[in-house]
Amino acid sequence: xxxxxxxxxxxxxxxxxxxxxxxxxxxxxxxxxxxxxxxxxxxxxxxxxxxxxxxxxxxxxxxxxxxxxxxxxxxxxxxxxxxxxxxxxxxxxxxxxxxxxxxxxxxxxxxxxxxxxxxxxxxxxxxxxxxxxxxxxxxxxxxxxxxxxxxxxxxxxxxxxxxxxxxxxxxxxxxxxxxxxxxxxxxxxxxxxxxxxxxxxxxxxxxxxxxxxxxxxxxxxxxxxxxxxxxxxxxxxxxxxxxxxxxxxxxxxxxxxxxxxxxxxxxxxxxxxxxxxxxxxxxxxxxxxxxxxxxxxxxxxxxxxxxxxxxxxxxxxxxxxxxxxxxxxxxxxxxxxxxxxxxxxxxxxxxxxxxxxxxxxxxxxxxxxxxxxxxxxxxxxxxxxxxxxxxxxxxxxxxxxxxxxxxxxxxxxxxxxxxxxxxxxxxxxxxxxxxxxxxxxxxxxxxxxxxxxxxxxxxxxxxxxxxxxxxxxxxxxxxxxxxxxxxxxxxxxxxxxxxxxxxxxxxxxxxxxxxxxxxxxxxxxxxxxxxxxxxxxxxxxxxxxxxxxxxxxxxxxxxxxxxxxxxxxxxxxxxxxxxxxxxxxxxxxxxxxxxxxxxxxxxxxxxxxxxxxxxxxxxxxxxxxxxxxxxxxxxxxxxxxxxxxxxxxxxxxxxxxxxxxxxxxxxxxxxxxxxxxxxxxxxxxxxxxx
Numbered sequence: 001x002x003x004x005x006x007x008x009x010x011x012x013x014x015x016x017x018x019x020x021x022x023x024x025x026x027x028x029x030x031x032x033x034x035x036x037x038x039x040x041x042x043x044x045x046x047x048x049x050x051x052x053x054x055x056x057x058x059x060x061x062x063x064x065x066x067x068x069x070x071x072x073x074x075x076x077x078x079x080x081x082x083x084x085x086x087x088x089x090x091x092x093x094x095x096x097x098x099x100x101x102x103x104x105x106x107x108x109x110x111x112x113x114x115x116x117x118x119x120x121x122x123x124x125x126x127x128x129x130x131x132x133x134x135x136x137x138x139x140x141x142x143x144x145x146x147x148x149x150x151x152x153x154x155x156x157x158x159x160x161x162x163x164x165x166x167x168x169x170x171x172x173x174x175x176x177x178x179x180x181x182x183x184x185x186x187x188x189x190x191x192x193x194x195x196x197x198x199x200x201x202x203x204x205x206x207x208x209x210x211x212x213x214x215x216x217x218x219x220x221x222x223x224x225x226x227x228x229x230x231x232x233x234x235x236x237x238x239x240x241x242x243x244x245x246x247x248x249x250x251x252x253x254x255x256x257x258x259x260x261x262x263x264x265x266x267x268x269x270x271x272x273x274x275x276x277x278x279x280x281x282x283x284x285x286x287x288x289x290x291x292x293x294x295x296x297x298x299x300x301x302x303x304x305x306x307x308x309x310x311x312x313x314x315x316x317x318x319x320x321x322x323x324x325x326x327x328x329x330x331x332x333x334x335x336x337x338x339x340x341x342x343x344x345x346x347x348x349x350x351x352x353x354x355x356x357x358x359x360x361x362x363x364x365x366x367x368x369x370x371x372x373x374x375x376x377x378x379x380x381x382x383x384x385x386x387x388x389x390x391x392x393x394x395x396x397x398x399x400x401x402x403x404x405x406x407x408x409x410x411x412x413x414x415x416x417x418x419x420x421x422x423x424x425x426x427x428x429x430x431x432x433x434x435x436x437x438x439x440x441x442x443x444x445x446x447x448x449x450x451x452x453x454x455x456x457x458x459x460x461x462x463x464x465x466x467x468x469x470x471x472x473x474x475x476x477x478x479x480x481x482x483x484x485x486x487x488x489x490x491x492x493x494x495x496x497x498x499x500x501x502x503x504x505x506x507x508x509x510x511x512x513x514x515x516x517x518x519x520x521x522x523x524x525x526x527x528x529x530x531x532x533x534x535x536x537x538x539x540x541x542x543x544x545x546x547x548x549x550x551x552x553x554x555x556x557x558x559x560x561x562x563x564x565x566x567x568x569x570x571x572x573x574x575x576x577x578x579x580x581x582x583x584x585x586x587x588x589x590x591x592x593x594x595x596x597x598x599x600x601x602x603x604x605x606x607x608x609x610x611x612x613x614x615x616x617x618x619x620x621x622x623x624x625x626x627x628x629x630x631x632x633x634x635x636x637x638x639x640x641x642x643x644x645x646x647x648x649x650x651x652x653x654x655x656x657x658x659x660x661x662x663x664x665x666x667x668x669x670x671x672x673x674x675x676x677x678x679x680x681x682x683x684x685x686x687x688x689x690x
Contacts, residue, residue, distance in 0.1 A: 003340050005347040007372060010054070010354060012330055013251040013290035015197055017099055017354070019054040020347060021368050024293065024334045024356040025103040025200065025255070027059035027071050028402040029392060030411055035062065035076025036085035040401070042092060044411040048361050049098035052368030055354070056098055057200050057253075057293075060105035060207075063187035064180060067155045068208075069115040070107040072396050077104060077187040077194075086194035094195075101253060102191040103200040104184060108208030109156035109169045109217070110299045114397075116152040157211040157234075158219040164299035174222050177234060180208075185241035188252075198251030198290070201238060205305055206298025209235050210257055213280055216271035232283055239287045253332065254284050255293035258319050261304035271298075274319065278326055285327040293332040293356065294320040308595040309384030310472030313338045314346065321351040332356045338382065338475075340371045362388055363406040365413050377485060380406050383475045387676040390589040405676035406479060408439070408683035419687070421448035429454065429505055431651060432516035433494065434462020436667025436678035438483035440514045443686035445490035449512065453492060456499035460484045462518050463645075463668065464675060466541040467560075470567040479675060502654045505661075512662050514685055515652040516678075519645035519668035526641070528616030533638045537564050540640055548572045550637040553621045555613045557584045561642030562596045568640075569603035576606045576636060578623065583609055613639070645672040 001007055007019045030041035045056055061075040062068045068078070076082050086102070093100045153159075153170035161169050172180070184201070191199045203209035211217040212234040218225050224233050235254070242252055258277025262270050272280070281292055296319055297305035304316070313336045320333035334356035337343050343355040360367055364380040371379070387405040395401060404410045428444045430437045433455035441451045459465075461480045468477035488494075505513055521536035523529055537560055539545055550573050554565040557579040565575045577584065577600070584607050585593040600607075608623070615622040620633040645668065652665045664685040667678035 001372075002374065003344045003371065006340060006344050006355065010330065012055075012198065012253065012354075014249055015099060015251050015290075017054040018097055019052070019368065020343075020354050021053050022055045022332050022354045022356045023048055023053045023057065023361045024332070024358045025057040025059050025202070026358045026362070026388075027074055027392065028411070029071055029073045029396055030401045031073040031075050033073060035065070035074065035078065035082050037075065037089045038073075040411045041075075042089050043414060045089065045100070046092055046096070047365040047413045049093045049096040049100070051361075051364075051366035052372060053098055053361065054368075055197075056093065056100045058100070058102045060107075060202060061102050061187070061191075062106070063104050063183045064106060066117050068106040068111075068180075068183075070105060070111055070207075071392075072115070072399065073401070075102070077102065077190040078183070080190060080193075083190050083194045086190075086196070090195035090197075099197040101198040101200045101251070102194070102196045103202050103255070104187045104191065105202040106180060106184075106208040107154075108211045109154050109160070109162045109167065110165055110206050111154045111167065112165060113152055113154060113167050116154060156208065157217055157224065160211075160217045160219065162206070162299055164302065171220065174224070177224055181234065181237045181241060184238040185245050188242040189245050192246050192250055198253060199242065199246070200253040200255055200293060201235070201242070202255050203235055203284075204255040204257040204293070204295045206257070206260070206300065209238070210260075210272070210298065214260060214271045216260065216262065228279065232280065235284065236287060239284070239289060243288060251290040252288075253291040253293050254289050255295060256281055256284065257296050257298065257305070258294055258323060259296045259304075261297050261301040274322060277319070278322055281323045282326050285329050289329060291330045291332055291354075292323060292327060294323050294352070295334065303591055303595055306386070306389055306591070307336055307384065308386055308592055309475050310595055310599075311336060311384070313342055317346055317351050321349075324350065324352060330354060334358055340376060359384075359388060362402075362404040362410060379482075381475075381478055381482060382406065383479050383675070385476065385675060386589060386591050387674065389591070391676075403676060403680070405674065405679060408680045415687070416446065419447060421446075423447035423449035423511075426450070426511040427452070427508070428512040428514065429500075429508055429510040430514045430516060431500055431505075432462065432518055432667075432669070433457075433460035433484070433496075434516060434518050434667065434678065435464050435480055435483065435675055436518070436669070436682040437462075437514070437516035438480060438487055439679045439682035440516060440666055440686045441487045441492045442483060442490065443683050444512065444514075445487065445492050447686070451487075451492045452495065452508075452510075453487070454495045454498050454500040456497065458497050460494070460496075466538060467563070467675075469541045470563045471570045473563070476675070502651060502658070505655065506658060513655060513664070514682070515655065515663065515665045515669050516667050516682065517648040517651055517669050519647050519672040521641070522644050522646045523641055524643055526613050526616060529641065531616055531618065533618065534616050535638060535640045537561070537640060537642045540564050541567060545638075546571070547638065550574070551576065551635065552638045552640060553578055553634065553636040554640045554642055555621075556642035556644070557586070557588075557607075558642065558644065559585065559588045559592055559596065560644075561640075562588070562593070562600065564640060564642055565605060566596055566599050566603070569600060569605055574604065574606075575600065576608060576634060578611050578613060578621075579607070579609045580612050580626070581609065582627075608634075613641075647672060
């Protein structure tokens with residue numbers, strides 16, 4: 001076998017796991033408002049168990065429905081009414097040979113006031129037909145009502161606010177802490193009663209248990225604060241209580257952040273650093289737990305746990321390795337593992353005992369099966385775009401589940417097994433071989449269509465090939481290379497350097513036409529834009545022009561503009577970013593924004609907000625400083641206009657006027673957006689017959 005260590009059985013306590021792969025906990029919001037398992041959630045876990053993973057750990061599962069809700073549609077073991085639903089899930093998973101743990105959790109200060117004290121009521125109302133449609137407005141009303149009447153605080157070890165969520169915080173009373181210990185223990189008992197193979201206690205990622213462990217967030221003066229022993233007491237009482245209640249043979253895993261990485265963000269070194277993290281891990285192992293799941297960071301330092309694309313795979317493996325040297329229990333770790341070669345190497349080196357992965361299983365539930373069968377070239381790989389977490393945070397308040405940019409049928413993968421080849425004998429023409437066109441081609445070929453793709457450029461890729469140009473962004477391009485490979489293997493025919501016309505398409509008499517002609521940079525009506533020193537994003541990233549040692553102004557601080565600025569800065573230029581609104585990256589997802597602005601700050605880039613470009617001149621750019629109401633000229637050698645794209649719709653508009661032609665537009669042709677938008681729209685079009 002190519003990866004012998006990866007596929008050898010392993011043990012957690014007395015429980016044997018069929019291989020060394022673990023799907024680590026990820027909240028997906030696929031459940032129900034009452035905390036029971038939905039069919040979608042059951043299918044999601046089942047497909048990954050069926051795909052060969054050794055151990056599944058559920059997403060965050062609440063033990064308290066009053067102060068401990070972490071997400072609207074998470075699982076719950078806060079009362080015994082959930083056991084029967086959970087038992088159906090575990091029974092189904094066990095038919096595949098996989099094992100499953102339930103991760104019990106309390107968010108503490110990393111929650112929202114809108115979730116405090118109201119979830120039993122929300123669970124009741126969720127039984128009303130059509131509740132999802134009114135959920136968003138109901139939450140909005142509740143938030144406004146709270147500010148008029150009262151605003152309950154999220155709870156923590158102390159009244160130290162999490163700046164990432166910005167919610168009012170109050171310290172738990174001693175009697176409340178003891179009550180929560182009991183709720184963790186009772187929750188674990190329900191986990192066991194529901195047929196889970198073990199329980200994982202979530203003491204990582206800045207949640208409540210970590211808030212007690214960390215000197216940064218624990219300022220208490222009672223028996224749960226002060227010394228290491230006192231700060232450790234909350235976790236100790238939970239673990240010993242679970243062990244006593246569930247027995248010596250029921251596996252217990254504890255997830256720990258052994259470095260909070262505040263030193264990277266603030267430079268003050270406060271909180272849990274690795275030496276303290278190792279002491280916490282050793283003390284936890286000494287309690288008799290069966291495994292440690294080693295992680296890092298908090299919401300405030302989230303990029304050191306849920307990494308953007310620019311982080312190097314395996315960069316934090318040293319954390320697990322340091323713990324493993326000090327403990328005798330198995331170590332699970334998700335060290336940004338992205339390939340079976342990396343997984344095998346980290347097992348061989350003794351860095352960890354089990355390979356934890358999260359996002360790769362969102363993209364491809366059959367990752368393990370494909371590796372075992374030597375079909376690695378078929379893996380749909382994670383590109384680190386963070387659309388998963390962004391969509392979770394955005395959709396949670398709308399009753400919408402998580403999405404994956406690479407996997408548009410997340411949770412519904414059985415569609416690929418049950419989709420009829422109803423396209424046999426039919427043909428499809430796809431115009432454009434960017435991400436949208438490639439995705440449409442793949443899904444149509446799965447239905448049995450004979451597919452021809454026409455692309456005016458010499459190769460597939462489109463806008464994604466530009467997105468991968470800045471340093472560290474290379475994985476983004478993997479999605480088009482992989483899709484092209486899948487399509488080629490499925491028999492899709494590609495016609496490059498061929499800008500097909502509407503007349504040619506009509507003559508081909510296809511049963512389906514999908515237009516994925518994408519978008520082009522928008523050049524706003526700015527005076528001087530016709531000058532030779534004014535450029536589009538495409539000009540820079542395609543390296544039609546190149547600079548070194550120059551001062552370049554970039555107008556627009558969307559992610560495209562910021563990444564273009566970083567591309568220029570990485571090549572030795574001084575960059576000035578200009579934004580009309582009053583903050584940089586007003587529409588960008590916070591993690592990606594923090595990642596790129598950190599790189600720009602290190603390069604000494606200037607950021608100018610509340611500014612509008614009035615005129616581009618030969619050696620400067622004239623800016624209107626909107627708040628001051630004055631104009632100034634800023635010296636520069638060139639100006640890049642990064643103010644968005646406009647859809648290329650001419651061919652689509654022509655085709656849709658032709659009677660009897662079944663034509664759809666997808667991706668940027670409909671509306672310029674992200675990789676995720678292109679993939680979802682293309683999949684939807686390919687699996688329908690509009």
